[in-house]
Amino acid sequence: MKGYGERRAVDRVDLSVGEGEALAVVGPNGAGKSTLLRMLATLLRPEAGELEVAGCRLPDEAGRARGLIGYLTHDPLVYLDLTAWQNLELFADLYGVREPSARIEDVLDDVGLLSRAFEPVRAFSHGMAQRLGLARLMLHRPVVLLLDEPHSGLDAQGAALLDRLLGEVRGTRAAVLVTHDVERAVAVADRVMVMRLGRVVESVETAGLDPAEFRATYEALVA
Amino acid sequence: MKPRPLRQLRALVLKDLRLELRTRDTVIAMILFAVLAMVLFQFGFGTRQSDLTKFAGGLLWVTLAFTAVLGVGRSYVAEREQRVLDGLLVAPVPRMVLLVAKAIAIVGYLIAVEILVVPLLGVFFINGPFWSDIGWLFLSCLIADVGIGILGALIASLALFTRARELLLPVLFLPLLVPLVIAAAGATNAVAGSAHDLVQYRNYCLFLVGYAVLFGLVAYATFEAVFDD
Numbered sequence: 001m002k003g004y005g006e007r008r009a010v011d012r013v014d015l016s017v018g019e020g021e022a023l024a025v026v027g028p029n030g031a032g033k034s035t036l037l038r039m040l041a042t043l044l045r046p047e048a049g050e051l052e053v054a055g056c057r058l059p060d061e062a063g064r065a066r067g068l069i070g071y072l073t074h075d076p077l078v079y080l081d082l083t084a085w086q087n088l089e090l091f092a093d094l095y096g097v098r099e100p101s102a103r104i105e106d107v108l109d110d111v112g113l114l115s116r117a118f119e120p121v122r123a124f125s126h127g128m129a130q131r132l133g134l135a136r137l138m139l140h141r142p143v144v145l146l147l148d149e150p151h152s153g154l155d156a157q158g159a160a161l162l163d164r165l166l167g168e169v170r171g172t173r174a175a176v177l178v179t180h181d182v183e184r185a186v187a188v189a190d191r192v193m194v195m196r197l198g199r200v201v202e203s204v205e206t207a208g209l210d211p212a213e214f215r216a217t218y219e220a221l222v223a
Numbered sequence: 224m225k226p227r228p229l230r231q232l233r234a235l236v237l238k239d240l241r242l243e244l245r246t247r248d249t250v251i252a253m254i255l256f257a258v259l260a261m262v263l264f265q266f267g268f269g270t271r272q273s274d275l276t277k278f279a280g281g282l283l284w285v286t287l288a289f290t291a292v293l294g295v296g297r298s299y300v301a302e303r304e305q306r307v308l309d310g311l312l313v314a315p316v317p318r319m320v321l322l323v324a325k326a327i328a329i330v331g332y333l334i335a336v337e338i339l340v341v342p343l344l345g346v347f348f349i350n351g352p353f354w355s356d357i358g359w360l361f362l363s364c365l366i367a368d369v370g371i372g373i374l375g376a377l378i379a380s381l382a383l384f385t386r387a388r389e390l391l392l393p394v395l396f397l398p399l400l401v402p403l404v405i406a407a408a409g410a411t412n413a414v415a416g417s418a419h420d421l422v423q424y425r426n427y428c429l430f431l432v433g434y435a436v437l438f439g440l441v442a443y444a445t446f447e448a449v450f451d452d
Contacts, residue, residue: 063317
């Protein structure tokens with residue numbers, strides 16, 4: 001549970017995401033999706049209830065959990081006045097990445113920014129900066145991905161890359177994706193959870209789910 | 224992969240240095256402010272007082288205290304304006320490492336200012352020998368800077384999450400700086416001009432060390448909670 005003043009932003013949410021599973025959380029603005037994700041990312045402390053991420057109980061083992069979490073929002077969370085390489089070098093040091101130069105080269109290559117590695121991020125388009133954010137996300141090989149509207153501002157190449165990454169999650173890592181895009185949620189996740197006013201109002205498996213049909217259900221649920 | 228605090232600290236300090244070298248907007252602003260303040264003090268006192276040596280410590284440290292407010296206020300500007308703070312907070316960095324890195328950055332800014340302002344003090348306000356004692360002056364500056372850096376990093380981090388941070392920062396920071404200003408001004412006066420009281424200088428410097436240790440302990444005890452929620 002987490003509240004802001006009188007209002008409960010997240011209330012009695014009970015969820016579990018297994019290894020190799022991708023969960024999408026959808027809901028209207030103010031549903032509590034981002035607050036939930038920020039609690040999982042150790043950025044907010046729950047007021048009540050129990051929270052465990054990658055086998056670490058929060059907030060007591062937050063330090064250990066942070067090394068296993070990859071967090072990406074609609075902001076790339078990189079310094080605009082540093083170059084792409086300098087940003088990744090910083091995060092490689094913060095996460096204790098071994099052989100950082102080789103790893104940085106790999107992830108920059110993956111996101112198609114190797115040729116722009118030594119340019120300041122300020123010179124990048126938003127889509128390119130967001131792809132750099134994706135490189136930052138993958139840099140330390142996290143086991144839990146927490147993604148808050150990560151497709152926002154991504155160019156087509158970046159969106160395809162992110163969807164590929166989410167595809168790779170199946171079977172290897174766990175991911176929680178917060179999004180407004182119901183169709184994309186159904187396409188990339190194993191399960192979709194609908195939140196409204198801080199509570200879970202629906203949770204369905206996506207296998208065999210028709211996106212158009214689910215959108216109609218979603219709209220009825222959040223109306 | 225096990226992150227090492229020293230590697231993290233080096234990376235964070237290097238990052239602040241790179242950002243400052245690229246933008247040059249904090250140190251330049253601080254230097255301009257400090258030099259202008261010294262010049263204004265010179266105009267304000269110069270014609271009426273023939274010997275300002277006994278005020279030199281006070282003038283220097285009032286100037287540096289207000290200059291520090293500028294540096295402390297700008298210490299999280301990049302994280303705030305470029306929305307990177309969450310990226311740092313989700314990384315497995317002990318919160319104390321974040322504080323120490325910011326304190327080192329603030330100390331760096333202050334040293335850059337003092338390299339210009341301390342000689343200016345000798346030119347404007349000190350009658351009698353000055354250059355032979357400049358090493359003592361820089362030493363007391365360095366010790367005081369550590370205290371300012373720790374307190375500044377703590378207060379800047381506290382103010383970071385408030386809406387009225389521009390107001391809150393000087394209101395919290397300057398009163399807590401009063402003991403440091405008194406001791407640092409005392410240390411300066413003890414070695415400025417013809418005065419050469421090294422016993423008094425040592426006592427003031429010990430006070431400055433105590434001040435830094437005290438706020439280091441306060442930061443150690445509270446800093447985890449500052450970034451928590």
